[in-house]
Amino acid sequence: MKCKRCRRAEAAVELPSHHAAFCPDCFFHFFRRQVTEGIRKLRLLAPEDRILVCVSGGKDSLVLWDVLIDEGYKTEGLYIDLGIDGYSDRSKEKVLAYAASRGKTPIVVELAKEGVPIPEAARCVRMQECSICGTVKRYFFNRVAAEGMFTVVATGHNLDDETARLLGNLLHWQRDHLARQHPLLPGAGGGLVRKVKPLWRVSEVETAAYGFLKGIDYVTEECPLSFDATSLVYKEALSLIEDRMPGTRIVFYKGFLDPSNPLRKGPEPAAPSDAVPRPEDAPVADVALAAEVDSEEGVGAPRACASCGAPTYSETCSFCRLKERVRKARSLRAAKVSR
Template structure:
């Protein structure tokens, strides 16, 4: 029986790539300290910033909100109801219950009220539902944060998410996307700062924290995520990680340290203000306003 490296209690968590065995109390402490260290090492935000956590109802977003609350940060939540039937209704209920548990304000946006639900928009586009959904969430996170006076938006992207994105971009050598992959996306040109405090924490570590902290989260994947290439990339990385612990962390960390600086030096993206809503875009009209125009044209016809 392994014992916690910090006390004589029985270890309940084993982290081979960190060479750690920890009891419940010390694992929760380790997780929260790692979140704090990540925030400080990447200079994500300070105690003076007004921060808004994008919470889906899943383990990662609720977990990071919980950790920030425990660490003493003043962080409110933003939940975007995607209108995906029972899945979205359950997600909103659990998010509201969690906000009440920690006594923080939760802002809720319904896509159906602002534009249309994801099932409707999915049929309007040739792109996968995840692509449309991601575009809308990024738009409303940024728009809402600016409107409500928050300086930082926090997302629950974990190390597995970051590795899956990086692997997909490496396989297609999408250098523009690779240049933009970083734990901190700075404010400016119409954007608030966007940060990922869980970027060095694996999905398993995040799930363990949520479980050991008694967080009631949505366990099911989004119905539209089935078949997504990111899931395949995660499975590949998990297989490698099992044989060589620490591979995920090395893959992502060494990219950030060695490769991305060379890509950023060559990047020069010109942004404009959307002539309809004023949000930043590379074109004349942003993708969300174009979606609204398509919906309007469909209603007229």
């Protein structure tokens, strides 16, 4: 099959949702255009922005960084080492190798050194790893961005991620989450930095094809802690629909983002923990802590955490409360062992 754009080269990527097939060069052009249009339409980024790109070693975040560099944005990468045996080392290697290939040195935060490696922290406070991971990552996105004078934080969430989240929010009628869901979360002052998802218009398959054809070496394995992530079920359901009715995902999401949609209030400032773990994600015994973490949401201006100075609506921020719980659980265990 010939490329639908140049009509000369053989097509390497077929995109039923766009009724198109492209050769590698035309696909790069198409993909970058989708991303830049997504940025332009929702005013996600300005040329003068200093962008902190959160890179995990997976395809989405590395592709995002690649596109933003190629488009001439001022970017630095942030890698958060979650402390997951083997997987974290392999992910970090990919990030460092990619960064070096673009003449960059990413900022690295090691959660083991910060006292909250995700698997151990989850065991200590008996909460789901992903809930804790979300809280901790958001904390460091804000902290590193504020310390480094970045104007915006960018993450690699793609159309599949966003529609899976939308479907989950709809199925459970999470009205608050629906009102806030958007590729742009404006900053709220006091150290709360604007957050954007520039890949919101491109699918996971398109992102993977871009990464592969560009020769970007990324981790292909899933996070080993993701086995029970409910978002995978929503993604599977949407893939089934997309296969039968190509283009459904983008119609679904664009319709949701339409300003006339009464379910949405428009972009709202990020809360100190802007995608707060939901109490229903936690095991029953841990609803109390989840609810406590959830109390990060509030109205008005946040104040400084008494312990670390991060913006919060409580006395201390959710990260410091979590860290304290982990510290206490560790001491308790050590005391039991020494008895």
